Structures are given as structure tokens and as C-alpha cells.
Amino acid sequence: MQIEEKQIVINGQNIILRSPGRQDAKSFSEVRDITYRETYFLARYPEETDFTAEAAEAMISDIAERREEFLIGAFRKKQMIGCVMVLKEGNHIKFRHKAVIGIFILQKYCGMGLGRQLMEYAIENARKTELEQLKLGVFDDNVAAIRLYEKLGFREWGREPHAFKLKDGSYRDEIQMVLFLS
Template sequence: MIRVVQAEERHVVGYHAVLDAVARERRWLQILEAPPVERSAAFVRELVAGLGVQVVAVDESDKVVGWCDIVRGDRETIAHTGSLGMGLLKEYRGRGLGRKLMDAAIAAAKSQGVERVELEVYASNAAAVTLYRKLGFREEGRKLKARKIDGAYDDSVVMALFP
């Protein structure tokens, strides 16, 4: 059984492994591999310290299989906003875990005063766009040819939710 829990220091290595696996698929994220584990650890520590939220999906053995984070705006004028990022290992997709991760992260961010959650998703990621719409996100615009990989372009869809 998969559980969604608040990220803790003990989840850093697992989060880093999932981030790297999703990045290496070369389809979903802006990065093509995870940064060094030390940077991932610093990122998680910043979120836990109050600069945002991170939740992770873990299996029975506490292995991380997915994550969702919301990073709060770092200036006074955008402190009410949060930028969402997420990922799941391939074999755990299509089970409703993305929705569970997002529900938990959005609820935690809202309790911290986040009034606007924003994200960008590649237009080719139809499953994610559908999920975001089901959760109430609205498309605010598109960045045409925002990504180019292996000679192919993809638009970036800008979406936001006001929880």
C-alpha cells in the first residue's frame, strides 16, 4: 500500500532517485538528470523549513516512489503564490497517486497561506494536463516551442489554481 507523507530528511535519497529516474525519461521535466544529491537535500531542507511543502509517496518499506512540492514565492509581492512540481516512477503512474500527492501538497500549501498554485506542463503530457484540469487548474497561456529536445519542440502550458 502506498502512503502520502510529509517529506523528511530520511526521504532525501529516495526523492533524489525518483527525480533522477523521471528526468532521465527525457519527456516530463526541464532537467535531464537530477542535480547532485547534496542540492536535492538542501532543497528539501528549505521546503521543510517553511519555504514551501513537499510530500512523498512511499511504499510499505518507506521507499519513495513519487513526490509533489510547492515552492513559495520568495519576494513579498509573490509570497502568496507557490510553484508546483511533481513526479512518479513510471510503474506507479495511472493509479491515482498523482492526485493524492497534489491534494496533500495543495492542502499543506494552503495552510501556509498560499493563495495561488501555478505550474507549467509540456503540452505533450496529456495525462498530466487532464489531471490538473480535473483538480481545478485553469490554463492561463502557452509558451510556444518552449522546449527543444532531440530536434523536437514542445509547448509549455501555464496553469494556475486558486485553492
């Protein structure tokens, strides 16, 4: 699904929110790579990801063809600086009413309101589809993300104890949250 372009201003800078095209594959793969190195709040360690520009291009083309799934990139001067993804867990009939939402932003653009704008635009677009709910999982110590999701109306429905084990041997619970769209 393609998302209409929207211009916003973050910290005095013009940022475009739009679906990435195939020409953005390299930028998409780079921003994902950097974010994996900047934070442990994503599901994998950087060495476990192999999101090459080719893989990014394939993903962009694939998702553009799907009816209710989408990517929204935040672009500054053609460089992607963050991205929100709305993806289904599968296309089984019983799962078709819901999708998983995920977001990542380069650290230097965090804390300026971009996360909120990206999430709000994704929710607005999800509401135009047949989707009835957006769900997500978040590390229990990811305070910024949890606050953001709560402000947008997501509510906690479950918690998986010790869902993540970090390299230092410490554990994090996963908080599972949902937003009903109607």
C-alpha cells in the same frame, strides 16, 4: 513546513504520504534521477541534473524550515515512489501569495490514482497557508498531466510557443496553468 502523515491505498498497496526527512535523502535523489530518465516531460535532460543525496538532504532541511513551502513524498515500504513540491519563486513581497507546484512519480506507479491523491493532498495543505494560488507549466503533449490538472480545477492562462526544444529538434509549447485557492 512539515506535512502530517497520511496513509492511502493504491492498487492494494499501502502508501504513506508525508514530508521527507533527512533519512529519505538518498531515496529522494534516486526517484528524481529515475524519473528524469523515464520521461522528457520534466524541464531537464538526465545528464543536466546533479541532484545528489547531499543536495536532496540540503533541500529537505531547507524546505522544512520554510513556512509555506513543502514537499510531500509518497512512500512504499520506506522507498519514495513519487513526490509533489510546492515552492515559491522568490520571497519578494509581491510574489508571496503564490507558489509553483510540481509533481513526478515513478513510471511503474503511474496511472493508478497516486498523482491525483498527491496533488489533492498538496492542494489541501496549501489551503491551510496564506498562499492564494498555485501555478505550473506543462508540456503541451503531456496529456496525463494536463487531464489531471484540469480535473483538479487548474485552468490554462497562457501558452509559450516552442518553450522546449528536444534533442531531436522538435518543439513543445508550455501550457501555463493556475489554481486559485480561495
